[in-house]
Structure formats: C-alpha cells, structure tokens
Amino acid sequence: MGVVGAGIWGSMHVKAYAQHPSADLTAVCDADENRARETARQFGIPRCYSRVEDMLEEKLDGISVATPDHCHAEIACMAAARGIHLLVEKPLATTIADCERMIAAAKTNGVFLMVDWHNRWNPPFYKAWQSIRGGEIGEILYVYYRLSDTIYVPTKMLPWAGQSSVMHFLGSHSLDTACWLMGAVPVRVMCLRKEGLLTKMGIPTADMCITIVDFDNGATAVVENSWVLPQCSPSLIDHKCEITGTRGQISLDLTHHRAFAKHTPETGGGYPDDSYADMFITPEIHGLQRGFAVESINHFVECVRDAKRPIATGEDGLLNARLILAAEESARAGRAVEV
Ligand SMILES: NC(=O)c1ccc[n+]([C@@H]2O[C@H](COP(=O)([O-])OP(=O)(O)OC[C@H]3O[C@@H](n4cnc5c(N)ncnc54)[C@H](O)[C@@H]3O)[C@@H](O)[C@H]2O)c1
Known part of the structure; x- marks a missing residue:
C-alpha cells in the first residue's frame, strides 16, 4: 500500500x-x-x-x-x-x-x-442503520443531522479551507450518511448559506450552510454544517443526528455526553484541551491506532x-458531489434545485 x-x-x-x-x-x-x-x-x-x-x-x-x-x-x-x-x-x-x-x-x-x-463504520450510525433496515422505527419521515466544527478547523487546521468549503469538508460526510441511512434517492435540495466571519478573516468561504434534502420516499433531511462554532466549544466537532420514523425514533449524540453544560472562554479554552476526549474516531488503545476511522x-x-x-x-461520491453543488446553486439562486 x-x-x-x-x-x-x-x-x-x-x-x-x-x-x-x-x-x-x-x-x-x-x-x-x-x-x-x-x-x-x-x-x-x-x-x-x-x-x-x-x-x-x-x-x-x-x-x-x-x-x-x-x-x-x-x-x-x-x-x-x-x-x-x-x-x-x-x-x-x-x-x-x-x-x-x-x-x-x-x-x-x-x-x-x-x-x-x-461513518458507515461508526458504531452508533451502524446500529441506527441496522435498526432502520430491520424496520424497528417504521418508515423514515425525517432526518435531522448536524456536523459542525469549531472555527479552529478552517482557521488553524486546514491551510486550504478557502479552496474547499464547509459543504465539501463536512457536508459530504453529512449528506452521504443521511442518504445511506435513508436508503432513498435524493430529488430536491434547498440550501441557505451564510458567510461573513471567515471572509473577514481572509478565508474566502462560507461560515455555515443549512441544507434541506427531499427524497423520493417522501422523507426529508435537514442538514446543518458550520465551520464557525466558537473556539471555546467543548468539542472540536459537534455531531448529532435524529431519525424520526412512523413507529419510532433514534437519537445520536456522537460528541457530547451530558444533560447540561456551560462553556465560555472562562471555563476552558476548547480544542486541543477540550473536555470531551475523542472516544470513537481515533482513540489509541494499548499502543495501537483504533477507532472507526481505522475500520474503513x-x-x-x-x-x-x-x-x-x-x-x-465512486458512484456514491458522484451523487454526493451532485448534492453539494445543487445545494450551492440553491443557496445562490434562493430557490429549490432538482437533483
Ligand atoms: N474522513 C475524515 O473524517 C476526514 C478528516 C479530516 C480530513 N479528511 C480529508 O482528508 C484530506 C486531507 O485532509 P487533511 O486534514 O489531512 O489535510 P492536511 O492539510 O493536514 O494534509 C494534506 C497533505 O497533502 C499534501 N499535499 C497537497 N497536495 C499534494 C500533492 N499534489 N501531492 C502530494 N501531497 C500533497 C500536503 O503537503 C499536506 O501534507 C481532505 O480531503 C480532507 O477532507 C477526512
């Protein structure tokens, strides 16, 4: 290799x-x-x-x-x-x-x-996918998906953030996971794109996008992707998903584990000293690299x-790119775009 x-x-x-x-x-x-x-x-x-x-x-x-x-x-x-x-x-x-x-x-x-x-190897998502395929929550009506990063990522981590976008970097994961969970074909995309914070810092890319995707099974996904969560956020990544079906619901909180928590610059500096350590993506265990990132x-x-x-x-990749580019077109045009 x-x-x-x-x-x-x-x-x-x-x-x-x-x-x-x-x-x-x-x-x-x-x-x-x-x-x-x-x-x-x-x-x-x-x-x-x-x-x-x-x-x-x-x-x-x-x-x-x-x-x-x-x-x-x-x-x-x-x-x-x-x-x-x-x-x-x-x-x-x-x-x-x-x-x-x-x-x-x-x-x-x-x-x-x-x-x-x-994410197709991420244990909670895999379990959700299995439950959906097993009919446990009935027909899917709605998926809410949030995958966002603190501003650390576009400003300090990726020197090339301005040549990509929050949609390509995070939206690609979100849209692929939503399509995979849904098991249906996306037909229409509507996207609201906000910019300002990053462009003021000289990084020519959007701050956040909210994308609505309609599927051919009648279900809808709402996907939130932000690249400007405050630096003091307790986790570099904010990753959540809720899947609502006709007979049940699945909620995934993949990065936070508490009922109430307050985070300000006074309570902690955020990544890399963030209070929620990475347990699942890339943990090192007994000297070996583990985590679902290694599984794929x-x-x-x-x-x-x-x-x-x-x-x-690759075909999944092409569909994903079509969705992202349709979302960007929708954001520019201020109307829904057929996929
Ligand atoms: N699966 C995930 O969750 C995940 C997480 C982070 C990044 N990524 C993806 O991984 C890719 C890399 O991201 P990263 O965070 O490691 O970026 P990075 O900037 O840390 O690393 C990119 C590396 O590629 C090198 N490079 C650039 N052009 C090259 C070329 N033509 N030939 C050889 N080397 C070249 C750069 O020198 C740099 O070392 C991106 O596509 C990113 O979206 C995926």
Missing part, C-alpha cells in the same frame, strides 16, 4: 496500514518533502517521495489519496491508469467532472474506487486482499 498526503488525516491511513496484518506499507508521498521523510522515518516506511509520479513507478496494489479536497482527482486518475486500487478521502472531488473522470478511470482500469466515508481503511485493505467491492463507491 501507499499513502499520498501525509497530513492530519493521511497519517491515519499511514497508521492503519502500518498495523494491518495484511498490508505492507511501502511508500508515502507528500508534496512537503520533509513531511514525507519524517513520516517514513516514524513508521519505518521503506520509501518516501515528494512527487506522486515517482511513487507510482513502484509496484503498489492500493493507495490512499489524502490530499486537500480539491487535489484528489489527478492523483487518483494517474494511479488508476497504473492498475492501483483507490481509497480516496471524502469528498471524492469538488466538481462533477472530476468525480466522473475518477469513476471512468477506475472502471477502465478495473480498480476499486472507495470513498472514505467512515481496514475495509479497503480487505477489499484489495480479497477482491471485494468496497462499501462506499
């Missing part, structure tokens, strides 16, 4: 491959040569590169593409052309054309194209090893 992009999330892929019994992590690539070299040294990866073209000269079975949101397509297509299976970070790409050429490249070259939507990567290894079709596909 190889990893392209050894930043915050690429390092999760590096750790997952490094500890997977079926994987042999032989190469890492990052445009930042020092980062590539340091990652290789830290994880005992035999070879490191600063140019993808050079890394792809190696005989690799699969790679992860964990570069910034707008830099997935070129790398994925080059790798597909060399017969390398692909695990691409979400969002698959930020344009429909890029999604389509990645899917075509994977098809033409007979390689898997998986999108890393790890393990799944990709198993797909490559056992020639299994990945659970989250």
Whole structure:
C-alpha cells in the first residue's frame, strides 16, 4: 500500500496500514518533502517521495489519496491508469467532472474506487442503520443531522479551507450518511448559506450552510454544517443526528455526553484541551491506532486482499458531489434545485 498526503488525516491511513496484518506499507508521498521523510522515518516506511509520479513507478496494489479536497482527482486518475486500487478521502472531488473522470478511470482500469466515508463504520450510525433496515422505527419521515466544527478547523487546521468549503469538508460526510441511512434517492435540495466571519478573516468561504434534502420516499433531511462554532466549544466537532420514523425514533449524540453544560472562554479554552476526549474516531488503545476511522481503511485493505467491492463507491461520491453543488446553486439562486 501507499499513502499520498501525509497530513492530519493521511497519517491515519499511514497508521492503519502500518498495523494491518495484511498490508505492507511501502511508500508515502507528500508534496512537503520533509513531511514525507519524517513520516517514513516514524513508521519505518521503506520509501518516501515528494512527487506522486515517482511513487507510482513502484509496484503498489492500493493507495490512499489524502490530499486537500480539491487535489484528489489527478492523483487518483494517474494511479488508476497504473492498475492501483483507490481509497480516496471524502469528498471524492469538488466538481462533477472530476468525480466522473475518477469513476471512468477506475472502471477502465478495473480498480476499486472507495470513498472514505467512515461513518458507515461508526458504531452508533451502524446500529441506527441496522435498526432502520430491520424496520424497528417504521418508515423514515425525517432526518435531522448536524456536523459542525469549531472555527479552529478552517482557521488553524486546514491551510486550504478557502479552496474547499464547509459543504465539501463536512457536508459530504453529512449528506452521504443521511442518504445511506435513508436508503432513498435524493430529488430536491434547498440550501441557505451564510458567510461573513471567515471572509473577514481572509478565508474566502462560507461560515455555515443549512441544507434541506427531499427524497423520493417522501422523507426529508435537514442538514446543518458550520465551520464557525466558537473556539471555546467543548468539542472540536459537534455531531448529532435524529431519525424520526412512523413507529419510532433514534437519537445520536456522537460528541457530547451530558444533560447540561456551560462553556465560555472562562471555563476552558476548547480544542486541543477540550473536555470531551475523542472516544470513537481515533482513540489509541494499548499502543495501537483504533477507532472507526481505522475500520474503513481496514475495509479497503480487505477489499484489495480479497477482491471485494468496497462499501462506499465512486458512484456514491458522484451523487454526493451532485448534492453539494445543487445545494450551492440553491443557496445562490434562493430557490429549490432538482437533483
Ligand atoms: N474522513 C475524515 O473524517 C476526514 C478528516 C479530516 C480530513 N479528511 C480529508 O482528508 C484530506 C486531507 O485532509 P487533511 O486534514 O489531512 O489535510 P492536511 O492539510 O493536514 O494534509 C494534506 C497533505 O497533502 C499534501 N499535499 C497537497 N497536495 C499534494 C500533492 N499534489 N501531492 C502530494 N501531497 C500533497 C500536503 O503537503 C499536506 O501534507 C481532505 O480531503 C480532507 O477532507 C477526512
């Protein structure tokens, strides 16, 4: 296996491959040569590169593409052309054309194209999905979904936030999870987009979006994605979901665990000293990287090893991009947009 992009999330892929019994992590690539070299040294990866073209000269079975949101397509297509299976970070790409050429490249070259939507491995979501499929809550009427970050993410964590958006970065997870839970086809999108805080700080992107999606089963999802939660928020991520059906309801509070809590700059500084530690996404347990973020990567290894079709596909990525771009069009035009 190889990893392209050894930043915050690429390092999760590096750790997952490094500890997977079926994987042999032989190469890492990052445009930042020092980062590539340091990652290789830290994880005992035999070879490191600063140019993808050079890394792809190696005989690799699969790679992860964990570069910034707008830099997935070129790398994925080059790798597909060399017969390398692909695990691409979400969002698959930020344009429909890029999604389509990645899917075509994977098809033409007979390689898997998986999108890393790890919520499908997130235990509470998986349990909700099972309950829905088992008919426990009846027909779904409504999904409420919130996935937001504190302002730390676009201002301090991602140097490329202005070239992406809260919709591509967080909306992609939310919309994919909502579609997956719903098991229906989205037909109409309406989105309200707010901007101001980030643009004033020189980051040309929206602060938040509220997106309403209508599905062909008559159900509706309301999705909230903000990139400007206050820095003092007790968790870097605010992740909640409520699924209402005709005979039951499921509520998921994935990041907070208390009935009442007050958080101001006086009570704590927020991430990285936040009071709700990450229990599920990337916990390290007895020296190994665990968490559902690793499960999706393990799944990709198993797909490559056992020639299994990945659970989250390029086609899912294309639908997701269509929804995001329809939401952006809706926000601009101030009306609903057919998908
Ligand atoms: N699944 C998740 O929950 C999750 C969480 C965070 C980020 N992500 C996704 O992972 C991707 C990476 O995000 P990140 O937070 O790690 O960003 P990051 O900025 O920390 O890392 C990106 C790395 O890619 C490198 N890079 C950029 N262009 C490159 C190129 N052409 N070739 C090789 N290296 C290149 C950069 O030098 C940097 O080290 C994004 O698509 C993001 O949306 C997913």
